[in-house]
Amino acid sequence: MTDIGKLFIFIGVLFVIIGLVWGLIGKLPGDITFKKGNTTIYFPIVTSIVISIILSLIFFIIGRFR
Numbered sequence: 001m002t003d004i005g006k007l008f009i010f011i012g013v014l015f016v017i018i019g020l021v022w023g024l025i026g027k028l029p030g031d032i033t034f035k036k037g038n039t040t041i042y043f044p045i046v047t048s049i050v051i052s053i054i055l056s057l058i059f060f061i062i063g064r065f066r
Contacts (some may be wrong), residue, residue, distance in 0.1 A: 025050060 030046030 022047075 025047055028044075028046045028050065032043040032045060034041040
């Protein structure tokens with residue numbers, strides 16, 4: 001398999017993992033939702049903070065081992 005094929009497989013698996021994680025923590029308390037008629041506006045503030053903290057810890061750990 002070529003390098004580009006491995007890259008596409010990695011990106012696909014990464015998107016699946018991100019989708020699963022986003023579905024699990026997608027609606028935390030503190031996220032703001034406005035509903036008016038047919039329109040819904042969603043601001044995932046707390047979810048964004050949690051994801052930021054998790055990614056910061058992952059990159060910190062990876063950086064320590066490099």
